[in-house]
Structure formats: C-alpha cells, structure tokens
Amino acid sequence: MNLNDTRSHAEQAIGAVLPQRRQDLARLRVLAERGLQPVVTVVGKYNHGKSRLLNELIGSPTFAVADRRETVALSGHVHDQVRWLDAPGLDADVDQADDDHAHRATWLESDIRLFVHAAKEGELDARERSLLQALHADAERTRRQTLCVLTQIDQLDDDAAQQQVNGAIAAQAAGQMWLAVSSTRYRQGVDGAKKLLLEKSGIPALQQSLKHALAQVPQARSHEKALLLQEIRSQLQALHAERQLGLAQLRQLQAEQGQRFAHDLAAVQDKTCQDIQAVLDVQGPDHSLTPDSFADQFKMTPGKLERNRLQVAYSKACISISAILTKHGVVELPLEQQTQVKSLDSVMVAVMGVSVKYRQDLRRLFCETAGRGALAQAFTRYFELSADRQALVQRIGHQEAQVQASAQALAAFSALEALETTA
Ligand SMILES: Nc1nc2c(ncn2[C@@H]2O[C@H](COP(=O)(O)OP(=O)(O)OP(=O)(O)O)[C@@H](O)[C@H]2O)c(=O)[nH]1
Ligand SMILES: [Mg+2]
Incomplete structure (x- = not known):
C-alpha cells in the first residue's frame, strides 16, 4: 500500500471506532500533504x-x-x-x-x-x-x-x-x-x-x-503531529483494551452460566435417581405390568396402585428437573420447534415425551448412565437454545466484531504512524 492508501485506510478504520478523531485524522493529512x-x-x-x-x-x-x-x-x-x-x-x-x-x-x-x-x-x-x-x-x-x-x-x-x-x-x-x-x-x-x-x-x-x-510554525507543527498521533494511539489502545475486557467478561459469564447449569442438572439427576431408586427397590412382583380387565374398571387393583405409585414418583422427578430448568431460563421451546398446542411446547415435554412410564423406563431414564447422559445432553441442548443463552451468544458475537474493529484500527494506525514518523 502506498502512503495515500495507508492513510485512507487508517482514516476509515480509525474513524469507524473513534468518530470523534476524524477531524484530527484530517488535520494529520493536511499536515502531511x-x-x-x-x-x-x-x-x-x-x-x-x-x-x-x-x-x-x-x-x-x-x-x-x-x-x-x-x-x-x-x-x-x-x-x-x-x-x-x-x-x-x-x-x-x-x-x-x-x-x-x-x-x-x-x-x-x-x-x-x-x-x-x-x-x-x-x-x-x-x-x-x-x-x-x-x-x-x-x-x-x-x-x-x-x-x-x-x-x-x-x-x-x-x-x-x-x-x-x-x-x-x-x-x-x-x-x-x-x-x-x-x-x-x-x-x-x-x-x-x-x-x-x-x-x-x-x-x-x-x-x-x-x-x-x-x-514558530515548524516547531508547532511537529509538536502538533506528535501530539495527535500520541492521543489517537492511546485512545485506540484504551478502547481496544476495554473491548477485549468486555469480551473476556462475556465469555466468562457464558462459561459460568454453563457450569452452573451443568452442576445443578447433575445434582438434580443424582437426587431423582435416589428417589426413583427407593421407589423401584421394593420387593415382589411388578403389578404395574398386569393389565386391568373390564371387570376391574371401578376397582383399585394392585396394578393400578403400582402404576399410580410410579406415576407419582415420575411426576416428582419431572417437577424437580423442571424447577432447575426454570431457574436457568429453559422453559419454552425454540420458536421453530413450537406447535399449535401450547401445553406441548415445553422443553420438559419435548425431552421426556408423554408416554406412560413403567419401572424399566424410570430406571433407564433416571438411574442408568446411558439414560442419564441422554437426558443431560437433551436438556443442555435446550439450555443452549434458550432465549437468554442465545442473546448472550449474540452479544458475544457483537463484542467480537467490536474487538476486531478496534484491532484493525490499531493495526491501520501503526502502519500510518510508521509512515508519518519516517516521512
Ligand atoms: N474604514 C475602513 N473600512 C474597512 C477597513 N477594512 C475593510 N473595510 C471595509 O469594510 C468592508 C468589508 O470588508 P471585507 O474585507 O470585505 O470584510 P470581510 O470581513 O472579508 O467580509 P466577508 O468576506 O463578507 O466576511 C469593505 O467595504 C471594506 O472596504 C478599514 O480598515 N477601515
Ligand atoms: Mg471577505
């Protein structure tokens, strides 16, 4: 790049991040030309x-x-x-x-x-x-x-x-x-x-x-040139440092939020596993698998009792998990996943489904490593897709662009300064 291109590039790049310095950049151009x-x-x-x-x-x-x-x-x-x-x-x-x-x-x-x-x-x-x-x-x-x-x-x-x-x-x-x-x-x-x-x-x-x-003009000019360069340089450096700090803070917030969610989710999964385990650890046959006959329609059979017991345990587990999700802002499905039926549009329903759960389902979902891992993965995915998390991703993207712009301005300034001081 020749001097003029370098200068134009610097004027543009610095003007974009420090618009209040446009006049000083124009003055530097006048002084040089x-x-x-x-x-x-x-x-x-x-x-x-x-x-x-x-x-x-x-x-x-x-x-x-x-x-x-x-x-x-x-x-x-x-x-x-x-x-x-x-x-x-x-x-x-x-x-x-x-x-x-x-x-x-x-x-x-x-x-x-x-x-x-x-x-x-x-x-x-x-x-x-x-x-x-x-x-x-x-x-x-x-x-x-x-x-x-x-x-x-x-x-x-x-x-x-x-x-x-x-x-x-x-x-x-x-x-x-x-x-x-x-x-x-x-x-x-x-x-x-x-x-x-x-x-x-x-x-x-x-x-x-x-x-x-x-x-006195020649001396005044060299003073002015040095002053303008120095002022612009330190202002650019301060701006860049401030933007980098802002980015680091946002990234840290992102990481901490993620860690807190993972921690809370693991804790609630441990707790639900224990609770479910207690319900499953009863002796004797699994009556829940015995279907009711037509004659049993209005009777409280062992099958019904067992299915009720499992249903209550399952609901409790879901409520505990749901509380953690709500705490972390994971409630609604992402827009593109929403349906006409509001009651089905929750992350809980999307992950857990609406089918009846039996003993082996509860054990698999809440106590076995593979099932727990699958739940954690699904909830974490929705956590990342939640509105607040997405907004944070956007803020980080915006801040990255800001950092990039100030880095470019600094680089353009250094190139200009090198030419100014050798000219
Ligand atoms: N009596 C008197 N008249 C003057 C003097 N200097 C300028 N004038 C007159 O004042 C009028 C304005 O002068 P200019 O030099 O054109 O004034 P200007 O400040 O350049 O005006 P703009 O260009 O319109 O801003 C003219 O009629 C000049 O002749 C002076 O020292 N004495
Ligand atoms: Mg005049």
Whole structure:
C-alpha cells in the first residue's frame, strides 16, 4: 500500500471506532500533504474587514472586498512562502456552507489564525467569545497560534473612543493582547508615502507579530503531529483494551452460566435417581405390568396402585428437573420447534415425551448412565437454545466484531504512524 492508501485506510478504520478523531485524522493529512508553507487564515464575523486585511498583508488586492457579505468560499494565495487563506465570515443563520468553509479554514487548514473583530462593533458577542476560548484552548494543546486583531480603527472618532473599545474588549478576554489596525490608513500611508500614517495603521506591528508567529510554525507543527498521533494511539489502545475486557467478561459469564447449569442438572439427576431408586427397590412382583380387565374398571387393583405409585414418583422427578430448568431460563421451546398446542411446547415435554412410564423406563431414564447422559445432553441442548443463552451468544458475537474493529484500527494506525514518523 502506498502512503495515500495507508492513510485512507487508517482514516476509515480509525474513524469507524473513534468518530470523534476524524477531524484530527484530517488535520494529520493536511499536515502531511500541504508541504512546508505555513498557512495563515482569518476568522471572524462577516464584513469585519478580513479580506481587506489579508490584501494589505499580501500587498495586492487578491481577495474580494465589499461592503456586504462577500467571501463565501475558501480561496488561497501564496505570497512570500506563506499560504494566505481567505475565509467567509461566521454567521450561522446565513448559510451553513459558509460556516463549514470557515470551520475548515480555522480548524483544518491553518497554522496561524487572525481573529478579526471590527472596532466599531464594540464588545465581542457570545459566539466570538466562545470561538476565541476554543482557539486559546487549541493553542494550549496544539500550539497553533491565534493573533487577535481589532480592525477598522479609523472608524472610531478619536483616541478616547478607541480606549473605550479597547477597555471593553480587554475586560471580556482577560490577558489577551489585541493588535489594533486600520487597512485604509495603511493604504493611504503606503500610497502617500506617509510614515506616520503607516505607523498609526497598526499594520507594521501586526506584520512583526506575524513574522514572529510564522517562525514558530515548524516547531508547532511537529509538536502538533506528535501530539495527535500520541492521543489517537492511546485512545485506540484504551478502547481496544476495554473491548477485549468486555469480551473476556462475556465469555466468562457464558462459561459460568454453563457450569452452573451443568452442576445443578447433575445434582438434580443424582437426587431423582435416589428417589426413583427407593421407589423401584421394593420387593415382589411388578403389578404395574398386569393389565386391568373390564371387570376391574371401578376397582383399585394392585396394578393400578403400582402404576399410580410410579406415576407419582415420575411426576416428582419431572417437577424437580423442571424447577432447575426454570431457574436457568429453559422453559419454552425454540420458536421453530413450537406447535399449535401450547401445553406441548415445553422443553420438559419435548425431552421426556408423554408416554406412560413403567419401572424399566424410570430406571433407564433416571438411574442408568446411558439414560442419564441422554437426558443431560437433551436438556443442555435446550439450555443452549434458550432465549437468554442465545442473546448472550449474540452479544458475544457483537463484542467480537467490536474487538476486531478496534484491532484493525490499531493495526491501520501503526502502519500510518510508521509512515508519518519516517516521512
Ligand atoms: N474604514 C475602513 N473600512 C474597512 C477597513 N477594512 C475593510 N473595510 C471595509 O469594510 C468592508 C468589508 O470588508 P471585507 O474585507 O470585505 O470584510 P470581510 O470581513 O472579508 O467580509 P466577508 O468576506 O463578507 O466576511 C469593505 O467595504 C471594506 O472596504 C478599514 O480598515 N477601515
Ligand atoms: Mg471577505
């Protein structure tokens, strides 16, 4: 597999088990594929002067500027070995696609973000504040930097107004440094070669800060790459271990249930054998085999007495076994074995049959090794087919698939990591 296939495979396999890491995988792809140029993007509300600012930083009218919602897609331009990426303004209610572009630029493509806020708007709104917080958290984690830029300061009446805005914004994001700029002043300064205007535009100071930030990009990138790989690796390992443990626990439960059933069944078979043996160990002829004549219809004959005695013993044995089956959830026949006659649809009836039992039947069924073995085998088969047992088998199958998926993800990750670290 080549690098691209390995990466695609890893994205798929890891994304399937850790969907929350899809963005990090996409970022790793960007880091690997975008070459060495650092990427600078703008983020902020629409019409706050983002495109215009980029144009001034690049020194050419590359990106469309207008007094309305203008930028709606991502557009990039390489200048001075930096890739500048213009992004739409954030405004969720206008168009989700625009926000998706903006999101992509900020979180996937960029190394450095210029967080833009127009001075005349005053305080940051809730959305800007939470975005700024997220960017700070990201800087802590990935070392991707954000520079906060207060734009269009020429639109404030005077220095006092600017102080006021500065104060209000500083109070909202404590400790945050804001670079105040005016693109129009800068343009006037450049065009008219007016040094003071240039300085007052704040753009040279922003360029300085950017230069400093750009110099840190290579280190930040290797930190970010290592961090993402390490985070994904440990999360995959933890997930895999957790799934394996879950599987082992289910299998153990399966084995223990089976052992408990076998134990209870053997015990009840021992007990019924003893009880039956006591009934069979009587001396004298077996009257149960003597058929009754028509004349005996309403008399209690020795044959009837003996057959009653055997029937009671047999019923007792069945009740004892039935109790064990019920305890282990083995009552109904599997669906495909069920008939129209509800009373015949029990495991007891299916295994024991409904024929009358005589002494030799009882001895064979409950006391002889072959008969006991056959009963145990039949009941165990129905135990395995019982609803709870089958549900457990299904859960185990599902968990096995989960384990397999996380194992595949880990293997795909290792292959990717090997390529990432040698690349
Ligand atoms: N006075 C003044 N106007 C500016 C400045 N920067 C930009 N503008 C104007 O503000 C308007 C919006 O500027 P854009 O750069 O298009 O704003 P944007 O943030 O890219 O807007 P979207 O692409 O729609 O998100 C345009 O009319 C610009 O000419 C500035 O520093 N001062
Ligand atoms: Mg724009």
